[in-house]
Amino acid sequence: MITAGIIAEFNPFHAGHLELIQRVRKDIGDGCLVVVVSTYFSSRGLPSLMDPQTKTRLALEAGADLVIALPAVYAMQSADYFALYAIEALKCAGVNLLCFGSESADGTLLEQSADAIRTLEPDPTTSLARNAQNQGIAPGPNDILAIQYIRWAREFGISFKPYLRNQSLKSATAIRRDYFEGLKQEGDKDFHPAQSWKSYYPYLRLMLMETDPAILRTYFLVDEGIEYRLIRAALEHADYDGFLNACISKTYSRARIQRTCMMILMQIDKKEMKAHRFFFSLILLGMNETGQRLLASLPEYAPVYSRFRDLDEWTKTILQKEMRMYGLIDGNMPIWKPVRLAGHHCCSDKTESDTPEDSEQ
Template sequence: MIIAGVIAEFNPMHDGHRYLLQTIKEQLHPDVLIVVLSTYFSSRGLPSLENVETKTKLALEAGADLVIALPSVYAMQSADYFARYAIEALSSAQVNILCFGSESANLHTLQQKAKQIQLLNVDPSTSLARNAAKFDLDLQPNDILAIQYIRWCENFNIKPYPILRDQSLKSATQTRADYFSGIEQVEDHLFEPQQNWSSYYPFLRYQLLENDPKVLSQIFLVEEGIEHRLIQCALLHDRWEDFLNAAVTKTYSKARIQRTCFMILLQISKTEVKEHPSFFEMQILGMNTIGRNWIKSLPKETPMASKFNQLPTHLQKWHLKEHRLYSLISPKTKPWKVVVEHE
């Protein structure tokens, strides 16, 4: 059987994502197509422009049979950790082939780049894009993630399958930029327009100015004394864009700052994450008949949850924090429930 997996954020869902899922169906004819999807906040430390229920429905409509969650605490990581946690979740669903978009789609070349990264012994908490540039690895954005997927696929006996990205289709980054600049209103009835960092900044600024630096230093991703820089930037700047630009350093990219700031807002401690360093879980967001039947065929001991009270205690706690924070900006956001898309 071909159990194909895709790692996605859909922030927002666009034609490039639909093209990827359609191409997988056409080229591989998988028995089951499973998407692991980041939920409220993305790997770049951005709020999701579409809520979880909307993203799940769109994934099912685009061809996914089963959609499972990658909670924000696990999703808001550097490329290496993001890839690892997502593949851990897919391995729990018994995925045996991982499909992903790539600017080159040359598996051999990507495998060679992946080996180079391993030989360089790069710190996984540091931006891989910066390390790629430093060591002249000549990697495009999708290929940066691709080589991390390839590295982790080897650990789980999953076959990597790159698919050539259609460069004529707009990226999620460009789609977001166009939406917020008013250039193009794509499916704006599905979007949560207030989900941007400017909406969250007053809450962040309060946290930074009211908490002792020693307290902030215990938060996950707060490293190397960055709390002092963040506090100083919060004192000086009342606009998010100014704060972010001032906080960025050679070590801390915009994405790293954003991820760190969301961990501060969520109050996720280093101890909590250290106690739960893996994510071998299937948190079911949505499915069709094929997905439902696949779930029924899995071994009884497979760690999965289709209801909130079936989640491990730490995932319940993290989910409530993520949902409450997202709901501060989008009050109508519904609590987690399984979305079933009928055939």
């Protein structure tokens, strides 16, 4: 049986995501479609406009069978690590075909690019994505991710299939931009309007101004003296846009700054992150009957987690941190609850919802 996998952010879920899921669903027929999705914060270090439960519901309604979580500390990574961690999760689910959107959808070209990037002699003052684009390795910005998907899929013995992106459909970036400019967007009833960096910046600014640089250096992604750049910008700028623009440079991209700042806010320790640098986990967000059958077919030793309280202490801690941060801005604490859809057996009777606080009792 084909078990296909899609790596997603759904920030927010849009027509392009719907189209990809439907195309994969049609191609695999009775196979199982697994989606691994980032939780409350995205790979670019952005708060998500949609919470994980909403993302899961929309994915299941679109044709996915099983939705699993990629916690923020693993999602907020450069393309190579984001792809690695997501594929580690999909491997745990028994995925044998990775499907993804691409500007070119040229499998041969993308494979050649994946080979080329392994021998790339990068400019250490800039990002991998900029290095690849500067040397003509990646045809388009989303193909940076595509070639990393291919790289790690081959490493884990997973086949892959690129799908041509429909450029006529509005991108997630454009949706977020227009939404925050006050323009109504399709599906925006499911958005969390307070979830933007402007809401988080007062907390970040105070932390940067009041924390010893030596302590900041203990946090993940705080390297090469970036803490002094962040502190100086925080002292000089009361608004987030001014702060961000002051931090961006040839060395530090917008995404790198945002990821680093979120790691600081979450106080993710470098040593702890190094000790948990692999993510072979299957954290359930929702499923239908087909997804349930897939889980039942996995080996007994498969790292499947259907309840928050069953997670290992590290994973519970990092999820609690992101949920509390997200809830602080929203004004209420999120509840970790696998999605149940009418007419679907999404979870067994033994799968009960629980909040992080419940899990500690």
